[in-house]
Each structure stands twice: as structure tokens, then as C-alpha cells.
Amino acid sequence: MNLALGLLLCAKTKLAKTRLAAYFADGTSHVGDSSTTSLGLGATRKILKIYRALVTGIVCEDRVTINQPIGVVHYPGVAKGLYVASPSGKPALSKVEVIERDRDKNCTLVQVEIQSGRPHQIRIHLAFFGHLLLGDPLYAVGGGPQCSGIEYVDDSFAKDGGFLRPAKPVPGDTGYSLHAHQVTLTHPTTNEVIEITAPLPRVLRTRKEAQQISMS
Numbered sequence: 001m002n003l004a005l006g007l008l009l010c011a012k013t014k015l016a017k018t019r020l021a022a023y024f025a026d027g028t029s030h031v032g033d034s035s036t037t038s039l040g041l042g043a044t045r046k047i048l049k050i051y052r053a054l055v056t057g058i059v060c061e062d063r064v065t066i067n068q069p070i071g072v073v074h075y076p077g078v079a080k081g082l083y084v085a086s087p088s089g090k091p092a093l094s095k096v097e098v099i100e101r102d103r104d105k106n107c108t109l110v111q112v113e114i115q116s117g118r119p120h121q122i123r124i125h126l127a128f129f130g131h132l133l134l135g136d137p138l139y140a141v142g143g144g145p146q147c148s149g150i151e152y153v154d155d156s157f158a159k160d161g162g163f164l165r166p167a168k169p170v171p172g173d174t175g176y177s178l179h180a181h182q183v184t185l186t187h188p189t190t191n192e193v194i195e196i197t198a199p200l201p202r203v204l205r206t207r208k209e210a211q212q213i214s215m216s
Contacts, residue, residue, distance in 0.1 A: 006180030006198040019188035023047040028116040031091040047185040051112045052204045054177035055131035059108040066094045066125040070118040083119045085128040085143025092116040094125040100206045136176040138169040
């Protein structure tokens with residue numbers, strides 16, 4: 001079952017699209033600037049994105065910041081390459097907070113706030129941190145693919161974008177537990193602060209949240 005669901009933000013006008021794109025780009029441009037990474041919505045940051053995820057293993061730290069750069073490597077079936085954790089990549093920043101630990105099932109429910117928006121950033125960062133998204137078929141601990149290396153690269157895939165179904169996992173494969181839960185943004189024309197929340201799937205609720213829903 002694919003749980004990569006949740007909020008999808010769409011613009012109804014060209015002006016709104018331009019300004020929303022600027023919000024996302026501005027957040028990414030300030031990664032590494034200690035004067036902005038700890039701030040909420042305000043003069044510098046116009047949008048906050050919060051995700052809920054279920055990861056393998058027990059995360060010991062209550063809060064952790066991951067600032068591993070993300071780059072691209074050749075990979076079969078992906079014409080433009082696969083995004084991975086890479087020292088030579090572009091800056092990326094994710095703030096992870098533990099919500100609930102399940103020692104019986106050896107997994108941890110976390111909340112992730114991303115300031116940058118690199119492709120597959122949460123999957124890569126959590127894998128780099130050593131706690132894969134539960135059910136992720138592609139990434140391995142360290143933030144790279146489960147299979148990598150020149151012996152897997154087929155140039156025929158790189159030219160076409162995957163005209164044949166590659167034998168190895170690709171980014172579009174589903175099954176991992178990730179949900180775009182909340183977006184808080186400054187309205188692109190009125191400057192009103194708007195908060196939008198998507199209901200959580202059952203597997204990504206805390207025990208308390210599940211009890212509250214069952215009682216309602």
C-alpha cells in the first residue's frame with residue numbers, strides 16, 4: 001500500500017503560481033543560514049511544510065536536524081539520474097521530531113519539517129540518518145539506492161527515460177509510509193497566514209490520535 005499521500009498545493013492564477021514558487025525557492029536558498037533555519041513563518045520564510053512518516057528502528061534522539069546535501073548519480077531506468085545523499089550535491093535541510101516510539105514493532109513515528117525541497121529529500125535524509133521509511137523499496141541506509149554501481153547502469157535506459165521496466169527499484173515504486181500532513185503559508189495576494197491540514201492515515205496516527213478518532 002502506498003502512503004506517499006497528503007496535501008497537494010495548487011495555484012489558480014499565474015501570480016499565485018509565481019509567488020508560491022518563490023516561497024519554495026527562497027526557503028531552499030536559505031539552507032545553512034543559521035539566522036533563518038530556526039525561525040517559523042515570518043519575513044524570511046513564507047511557507048512551512050510538515051510531513052508525518054513511519055521509519056524503521058527506534059530513533060533515540062527526540063529531535064535531530066539533517067543537513068546532508070543531495071546530488072544525482074546514474075541509475076538504470078531513470079534518465080536524469082537518481083537523487084541520493086552526496087557530499088557534492090546541493091544543500092538540503094530536514095528537521096525531524098519523534099512523535100511516538102513502538103519498541104514492539106521496532107519502528108518510530110516522526111514529524112519532518114523541510115526547509116529545502118530537493119526531490120525525495122525526506123526519503124534520502126531519513127535513510128542517510130539510518131532510519132529508512134518503512135516499506136521504501138529504493139533507498140538503503142546511507143541515502144543511496146539499495147543497488148548501485150556501474151554494473152547496473154544501462155545506457156539505453158538513460159536515453160529514453162525507462163522505456164523498458166527496469167529490474168531494480170525506481171523512484172516511482174510505492175509502499176513507503178510518508179504523508180504530507182500540514183502546510184502553513186502566507187497567502188500570495190492577501191498576506192493572510194493560512195494553515196491546511198490533511199487527515200492522517202491510520203498507520204501514521206499516534207495511539208492517542210487513534211483513540212480519539214474511534215471515540216468520535
